[in-house]
Amino acid sequence: MRDHGSVTSPTPGPRTPAPSAPTPRLIATDLDGTLLHDDKTVSPRTVAALAAAEEAGIEVFFVTGRPARWMDVVSDHVHGHGLAICGNGAAVVDLHGGDGGHRFVKIRELTVPDALDVVRILRATAPGTTFAVERTGGLHHEPGYPPLHLDPGECVAPAEKLLAPDFDVADQPVLKLLAYHPELDPDTFLSLARAGVGDRAAITRSSPSALLEISGPGVSKASTLAMCCAERGITPTEVVAVGDMPNDMEMLAWAGTSYAMGNAHPEVLASATARTATNNEDGVARVIEDILAAHVPAR
Structure with a gap:
């Protein structure tokens, strides 16, 4: 949704560990300025981390302000369920919806x-x-x-x-x-x-x-993520959320554990429970790697 490189934010310091929490069942991550590098690519490290999380039984949801038609950059990296939350919660989309395209699963329209x-x-x-x-x-x-x-x-x-x-x-x-x-x-x-x-x-x-x-009234990343989690029997304490901008703040507040990116808007940095590296430093991958190291037995 944005060229995040033009956002002014405090110089990121070392990562702040999140408080101890139950083993996560779902990781919710924003895309632009968060999962994606500034050139709108997904790094090999992040691709590997996403796959490792799903292999460990932790679902990953992309939760973005992007419309569904802009999701090709990550559609290959949604494992299993194939779902993403688009339009700041206005739609749940199956990115593996058939015929090489997407399918709207849930729509929360603005009248x-x-x-x-x-x-x-x-x-x-x-x-x-x-x-x-x-x-x-x-x-x-x-x-x-x-x-x-x-x-x-x-x-x-x-x-x-x-x-x-x-x-x-x-x-x-x-x-x-x-x-x-x-x-x-x-x-x-x-x-x-x-x-x-x-x-x-x-x-x-x-x-x-x-x-x-x-x-629409009440429509946000947080409220639609809550619906998707309720359908799966997942509680907020079992969710880890990562984001960087004001449209992520309600989602970060709802999740039991939240990470602000090192390049995040100042209000996001102040409101999250923890902090990770910048998007260009694979901050989301680092969060996932730390979760797996803490909660998934080594093979």
């Missing part, structure tokens, strides 16, 4: 009336905001919305048109509304939007720019 309310509020409280609409089939955006993403918008029109009942793909659920402001500080924009929108929607961010990600 059109709520999306229109958010557009109206942000146009009034933050003039100059431009919008994009992420549906299950792709991204659609306003003429002034900048090319921040990996793929072009399929349709360019005002947000009200993109959310109209006669829009060409109005039958596709809305997963996220994206709001961009060219001048506001990112955290200031986030605070302003949350104050204005209230409980009509969940608002977070994962970009170094003033780009907000807006989901």
Whole structure:
């Protein structure tokens, strides 16, 4: 979702060990700025760690703000279950969904009336905001919305048109509304939007720019991860979560053990129970290796 290299954060120090906890049954990890290197690749060390965790019976869930169509970079590294949580919790996707593609397993949509309310509020409280609409089939955006993403918008029109009942793909659920402001500080924009929108929607961010990600009320990485864990009989104390940006904070708070990346946003560094190395130093792989060393008998 972002070029994490442009985020300013404190110089990472040595890793902080997590408190003792039960043997984890699930590891939940963000992707950009966390599992992936800045060049958007998965290192050989991380590939090996992911496979070792699954072999040891510990499920790994990728929990990301990315849409499902951006998951090719990691689809080969989801073992067994094949599931990932995308769109900040708006969708659970089977990356091994057949025909070389993905399949939506669970959708938690942002309703059109709520999306229109958010557009109206942000146009009034933050003039100059431009919008994009992420549906299950792709991204659609306003003429002034900048090319921040990996793929072009399929349709360019005002947000009200993109959310109209006669829009060409109005039958596709809305997963996220994206709001961009060219001048506001990112955290200031986030605070302003949350104050204005209230409980009509969940608002977070994962970009170094003033780009907000807006989901349905109560939809977050944490709440969808909790649903997936409940279906498996997994409790929060049996979950280890790793992340780097504000959209990870609820997930890190929910999990029994949480790690902030060494390159994480300052608020994430302050809120996690432990700290690992940066994404470019394979911080997630180090977490997994430490877990296996502590909880899985050597062969």
